[in-house]
Amino acid sequence: MLKLGIIGTNWITQQFIDAAHESGAWQLTTVYSRHQARASAFATKNHVTATYTDLHAFFKHGDFDAVYIASPNSLHFEQAELAVEYGKHVIVEKPAVASPLEYDQLDACLQAHPDVRCFEAARQLHEPNFQRVQAQIARMDQIQGATLTYMKYSSRYDAVLAGETPNVFSLKYAGGALQDLGVYLAYDAVGWFGMPDAVAYYPTLTATKVDGKGVAVLKYPDFTVTLNVGKTSNSYLPSEINGLRDTLVMDNPAELGKLTYYAADGTPHDLGVAPDANPMLSEARDFARVINDPQRYDADYQAWRELSRDVNQLLFNLRQSGQIVFTNELPRGAK
Known part of the structure; x- marks a missing residue:
């Protein structure tokens, strides 16, 4: 069974944990929050004891195989990149990153750590x-x-x-x-x-x-x-x-x-089938099978990554058209 750490203690995190447990492939072990009270409350609710408020300590000492990231959008890139550097698989809520520049930098980090898998939690894609x-x-x-x-x-x-x-x-x-x-x-x-x-x-x-x-x-x-x-x-x-x-x-x-x-x-x-009561169940199963057997399911993983890249580019192009620029956002082509 895969061990799961989480960043973010909101409702969507709870929904993913419930789906992960229902899939039979995951077990929550570790909780990170900037606030100890939130981390402790969330951990107690989910029957785990390991909590962290320091991100590096979370990745260095936390007992988990993959991290689910559901923090504010602008924090996704930094946290996902850090996870990859520590050798942890990543499931990051959409949008995975805020710009194509961040996507390219995260992709370069993944290439330097070829055994790590990084998924954007685009749940309907898996339904x-x-x-x-x-x-x-x-x-x-x-x-x-x-x-x-x-x-x-x-x-x-x-x-x-x-x-x-x-x-x-x-x-x-x-x-x-x-x-x-x-x-x-x-x-x-x-x-x-x-x-x-x-x-x-x-x-x-x-x-x-x-x-x-x-x-x-x-x-x-x-x-x-x-x-x-x-x-x-x-x-x-x-x-x-x-x-x-x-x-x-x-x-x-x-x-x-x-x-x-x-x-x-x-x-x-x-044409439809009745969806799962928890809409994140299909993705929880898919992510687990890729992590557990990366060679067999590499084609699926690569297809998801390419689609994720294209979606990220599309969102960026739309923002450019609408003249929406995020705070401290680097211009296209910046290093």
Whole structure:
């Protein structure tokens, strides 16, 4: 069984731990937090005793094989790189890093430590319904475009309205709707259609100067894909991939709970399978099998890494279009 350490003690960390335990492949052993009280409370809740508040001590002395990182976005790169240097496998929440420059530097570190694996926790990529959409697209005679919508009001936006700057709405911590929810749509678009030829992003900025919502247009040779993303309002619209007369409809392109294919004559066909109660279960299983048998599953791992790189580049290109620059972000090509 693989031993797991964690950075971050929020709800998504708990969800991943629950999925990891349910998979039967992982066991939580070590908890890191900057605050001892949080580390102790989280460790006690999950029946472990090893806690750290010093990051180097965590990696040097912690008894774990892989680390799950769910810290603020701007901290992902530094923490993932440190983990790799200490020989720990990495599972980092999306977006894995904030820029292509960080991606290249992390990739160079991985090349220097070839036995270490680094995964971006893009959970829907590992779920059966994601592959079912991909397979149905391949069967459709002509794709004329898609509209993907993921807009979910964030409780942290209340703090923004009150004059505060929570991490998810902060340029310092690489926040905003595109980075937080748009990454799901970016994975859908690139995973299903490949990298676009050109992109444009039209953000609506909050008082903290990040995008609270926005519309992205991805231009492909024969069609366009529109991404609607937001953290300052809710949308209940379905998402669609349009063929010539046929259409594939999703209840939510991030959750992928229900897929309906409407044939040319309008007949509906249910394509989806019931998702796991814990949406992170599939990725927990996939990461474990790659770590446990890296040679057998290397093709899967390399494909995930390439997709992760492309998604990171797409998010960066969209931010460039929308003129969103994170605090202390190095310019393209900087060293």
